[in-house]
Amino acid sequence: MEINERSISGAVHILSLDGEMDLYNATDLKDTVTEMFVRGIKHLVIDLEQLEYIDSSGISALLFTYTQCRTRSVDLAFINVRGSVRRVIELTSLIGFFPIAENLTEALSRFGVRQG
Amino acid sequence: MTLETEQLDDDIHVVALSGDMDLYSANQVKESVVSLWESGHTRLIIDMSALNYVDSSGIGVLLYVYSSSQKRSYQVVFCGASGAVARVIELTKLRGFLPLEPNRNAAIARFTPSSAEEASEDIRQLVVDGSSPLFDTRGMYHKEFTIDLSQVRRLSNLIAQRAPQHLRDINILEQQISELIKNAVKHGNKNDRTRAVKIWFEFSDETARLIVEDEGEGFQQLEEWNEFYRKKIECYRAQDFDRMIEFLTFRTQNSTDEDGGNAMMAAVEYWNNGVVFNEKRNAVAVMRSFTDEPIRL
Numbered sequence: 001m002e003i004n005e006r007s008i009s010g011a012v013h014i015l016s017l018d019g020e021m022d023l024y025n026a027t028d029l030k031d032t033v034t035e036m037f038v039r040g041i042k043h044l045v046i047d048l049e050q051l052e053y054i055d056s057s058g059i060s061a062l063l064f065t066y067t068q069c070r071t072r073s074v075d076l077a078f079i080n081v082r083g084s085v086r087r088v089i090e091l092t093s094l095i096g097f098f099p100i101a102e103n104l105t106e107a108l109s110r111f112g113v114r115q116g
Numbered sequence: 117m118t119l120e121t122e123q124l125d126d127d128i129h130v131v132a133l134s135g136d137m138d139l140y141s142a143n144q145v146k147e148s149v150v151s152l153w154e155s156g157h158t159r160l161i162i163d164m165s166a167l168n169y170v171d172s173s174g175i176g177v178l179l180y181v182y183s184s185s186q187k188r189s190y191q192v193v194f195c196g197a198s199g200a201v202a203r204v205i206e207l208t209k210l211r212g213f214l215p216l217e218p219n220r221n222a223a224i225a226r227f228t229p230s231s232a233e234e235a236s237e238d239i240r241q242l243v244v245d246g247s248s249p250l251f252d253t254r255g256m257y258h259k260e261f262t263i264d265l266s267q268v269r270r271l272s273n274l275i276a277q278r279a280p281q282h283l284r285d286i287n288i289l290e291q292q293i294s295e296l297i298k299n300a301v302k303h304g305n306k307n308d309r310t311r312a313v314k315i316w317f318e319f320s321d322e323t324a325r326l327i328v329e330d331e332g333e334g335f336q337q338l339e340e341w342n343e344f345y346r347k348k349i350e351c352y353r354a355q356d357f358d359r360m361i362e363f364l365t366f367r368t369q370n371s372t373d374e375d376g377g378n379a380m381m382a383a384v385e386y387w388n389n390g391v392v393f394n395e396k397r398n399a400v401a402v403m404r405s406f407t408d409e410p411i412r413l
């Protein structure tokens with residue numbers, strides 16, 4: 001799995017996950033977001049569009065991200081949740097619980113941040 | 117005879133009878149009860165406190181109502197029989213057979229506290245039953261592996277490749293197989309390559325079956341897990357997400373940071389014909405059917 005970070009005018013941070021998030025690499029996401037929390041980010045978007053596979057360890061990394069954001073009052077949205085990733089989130093009964101937004105535009109409007 | 121229907125809390129319906137219950141009016145009772153059942157009301161009280169008289173056809177209907185309710189797993193309680201009605205019930209030896217209560221409040225108290233409990237019955241659970249048909253290995257492909265965690269995904273992939281293309285379902289099948297093998301390698305065999313993982317599997321056009329056995333101590337926290345998962349799903353159904361946070365990750369003293377603590381939650385939903393452990397709990401048998409209705413075993 002590759003994790004790429006970009007930001008919108010330094011305010012909203014977007015992590016794109018690419019490939020497969022499984023027992024071998026799910027801690028990479030935990031490490032990445034932990035480092036971002038240290039930097040004091042306030043708005044986080046996790047883009048799952050290019051994520052082709054997720055297992056229980058990957059779900060655990062998403063749960064970690066969610067609970068940490070909650071504790072630290074960081075805005076969070078998971079976007080482009082589709083295919084097998086959505087299916088595993090469904091099977092784990094986390095649809096509705098996770099802050100899932102359709103796409104980046106919807107995530108930004110939830111955060112109350114203007115795009116551009 | 118007159119008949120009045122009243123709805124109480126918890127979707128309990130009272131059918132109150134008064135006057136004389138004979139051949140003609142008995143039929144009326146039967147029709148009212150059946151029509152309540154057909155409208156989905158499965159918790160009934162037949163209140164006979166204002167009933168003065170009942171003949172054999174009336175008794176016949178009371179029996180019909182009771183035995184039909186048993187067949188359908190609906191609940192019926194009879195109450196308030198006194199005087200001549202109580203005597204007929206006595207003479208026909210129905211006391212002890214029919215669920216009888218002296219009055220309406222006592223009848224209400226017999227109903228199990230409604231929806232929450234009934235709903236929790238359909239929450240999926242892990243089962244312990246080594247004699248389950250899911251453990252029947254006849255005709256299954258079998259192989260033994262000595263692997264560590266690094267080979268779990270590769271092995272799962274090889275197994276999933278044997279399934280018909282249409283069962284692979286955006287690689288969820290492989291993912292679900294890998295969770296079971298990972299548990300066996302990691303929690304069962306403690307990632308020790310001298311211990312074996314035995315695997316049986318079988319795919320048809322409509323079903324996937326798998327048995328994974330390790331050489332470990334067995335999943336001794338299974339009952340705790342079931343309780344934990346039940347609470348999670350109750351929170352989920354009530355959309356009580358603040359409380360659900362406590363039930364996201366199942367942990368034991370052997371859990372590590374890398375453990376998702378949620379693998380069996382998806383497994384118990386995915387394997388729709390059951391997730392069954394043997395008595396030692398070091399082997400798990402699972403089955404999924406890909407038709408609309410799970411196959412009854």
